[in-house]
Amino acid sequence: MSSDNKQQILQQVEQAVADQQAICINGSGSHAFMLADYSEGNSLDMTSHHGIIDYQPTELTLKARAGTRLSDIQQTLAQQQQRLATDFPLYAAETTLGGTIAIGHSGSGRPFLGGIRDHVLGATLINGLGHELHCGGQVMKNVAGYDISRLLNGSRGTLGPILDLTLKVLPQAQLQHTQVFSMAENEAIESMNKMAGLSLPINACVHVDGKLYVRVEGSEADVRQAVTKLGGESLDDSVGFWASIQQQTHEFFQAEHPLWRVIVPSTTSELELEHKHHSMIDWCGGLRWIYADEISQSDFIHISNVGGYIEGHRNATATDPASLMSPLQKQMHQNIKQSFDPQNIFNPGLSRFN
């Protein structure tokens, strides 16, 4: 099942460029809960542009239209005993590839397997001049021209609609196992960082509900040896557990309080925020999911002092990325935005850099 809607998308963008009219780029809407209202302008539907364009298992590359559901890509890869090269968050079943890159969040494999941006090899984009740009390619190494394909990571559609993306993919691991340890947050932070420095095939560490979960993947021999070295208790449904983290269907994510996404250096000790309920740790310490009714000024300062930042995720005030930047960083973003979209046509509600 695929549908090539490129011509219609191009026409709609060209019309908007000519009319200097805003365009609101819509995927499946599965990330809308974390974004401010950006409905200004005519809606550009990307979900009708979907399907895998080229998949070469022996080349370890897959090219798909932006509106392709991530779950469809995962299914196709699984048929060849392959998978996405790192954990991609999957906030809803209908989440698309384009939306995932535009948001730029990475899943649990981030510290070990890289972020989603690390596995983007190429992209086709329409910029605010109405030009179709073919960036990067379908090969593993490519340093010709500026790396626009990866620049799009986290762009929230503000540089233009992404038509398609090429990803590096990997073979499935022979075996996956998860070891569980009961420990408090600070002890877990130290343990997971220490474990990550060992020469073991660990590729995810999460702490939730008083338990540290450590995922090991590799050949059978590798996994057995790692499990013996690490100790802990074996988790029955390893695959199910990690899917529940990427999909945010784990019980932790079911609370009603405002949920915040906090990025900090991985060894930062437990964050004591004023109105905090409970929290979990992902990315081997580098990502903290925190429930808190509100974030006080002193919380912001505390997080900033440790070198991190905080943004609203679910049931929380949507955070404008620009508000997390220094004036010079903001200016640089504004300049880049200007170079792609001089008339500020694409998702103006999501690019308030000036």
Add this chain to the structure above:
Amino acid sequence: MAFDPQTGQFEFNDWNISQAVSDLQRTIPRQNLLDQPAQLAPYECDGLSAYRKVPKMVVLPETIEQCQQIMRYCKERAIPLIARGAGTGLSGGVLPVEQAIVLSLTKFNRIRKIDPLQRLAVVEPGVRNLAITEAASQYGLYFAPDPSSQIACSIGGNVAENSGGVHSLKYGLTVNNVMGLKIINADGEIIEIGGGECMDSPGYDLLALMHGSEGLLGVIIEITVRLVPKPEAAQVLLAAFDSVTDAGNAVRDIISAGIIPAGMEMMDRLAIEAAEDFVHADYPLAEALLLCELDGTHSAIEQQMAQVESIVKNCQAHDISLSQDDAQRALFWAGRKAAFPAVGRISPDYYCMDGTIPRKELPEVLTRITELSKHYGLRCANVFHAGDGNLHPLILYDANKPGDLEKAEQFGADICKLSIDKGGTITGEHGVGVEKIDLMCHQFDSPELLQFHRIKSVLDHQGILNPGKAVPSLHRCAELGAMHVHAGKLPHPDIPRF
């Protein structure tokens, strides 16, 4: 106008050296301002010595403030500025241009911090690639990208070029192993890019944009790199083949079996002969040689190596050997790592190319290279990072023979065009620099080139940072007749061409 952002054309005014020395020595020690011919000579080229130009002046700042002052000085006077690391680049990326000041960052050679628990290091741009690994080794950690020049090349240059290496299939390129940067922009201000010690940052992925930008968007003054644990063990399999196609099939089958080797390299007959003659690595003479390194735990290597061995046998490999210890592993690699100098011994000059192709195209591309070699009457030795399809054909020529260099360049350009036709790229890891600037016209259409210029112009209005490199002007492409014309229509007739 010194710089036309629409076309990427530039022209800079003449400036007075003694005036600049007198101005700059107020803040920079006189001995760090080089203006004498003997002092300037080492800066006339990088690793691509076919292109040379003595710079007007070289400045060696010792502090970040001094770097900022030089940048501001250049900005105020519209003087082009070329940041330079160890000068080991292979594409003429730091070739001086008319009126330019070369900003050498070699004095920024300190490792500021190693945090073993967080597995990261904060380093200055002039630190050698291998020095990071050496400093981290006491913690059982290392810096994964390992370009062949790692003993000498600097980390700042690695970022500017987005360097790879023999282990990039498994461990990624520089862009995949850097967490944050501090840069000085064209206004002389310091900006933090990326997450620093964090694994994410709000907004666009500017960290990726800076990687491989060849010094055109800012001067890198600090890098936070990710360190990874040293694998418990590593082993190399060496296998000979009677045809390059068989070796290519073996590469394909290894990947299809779900194995991601730490490194997978191929050499063809001429490269094997040259390397064997030079370092005596006990390479069997054959049409193709495959080196396949696995790393991880002893037991995992044992298990997977048995698979690899059986795969290469099925692909008609002969003379298969496995390294028995680290010394032998180093010997097996020695031939491959010495391939460039080895080829240098059998020919007065060689020209190193750097295309990447989809792996499945390997046999056809190599056959075509053999035909081109006959056509131009120049020998060509092939070494390549087979795992990620990155080819390094070494074209042998004699610069003293009239017309030979031009033939070699034409041969190289044909290989690059072949790479593009096969869905690949003109440069996998060496960068565009001045060497491949014309070939960019083949790789990209005018909309992409225009977008590159637009990015450059918003970050560097005057175009003073490393002008004339990496991205060709549309004018230049039009002159070369290399603009792509689809379906008989000239793309974007609204863009001026001269």
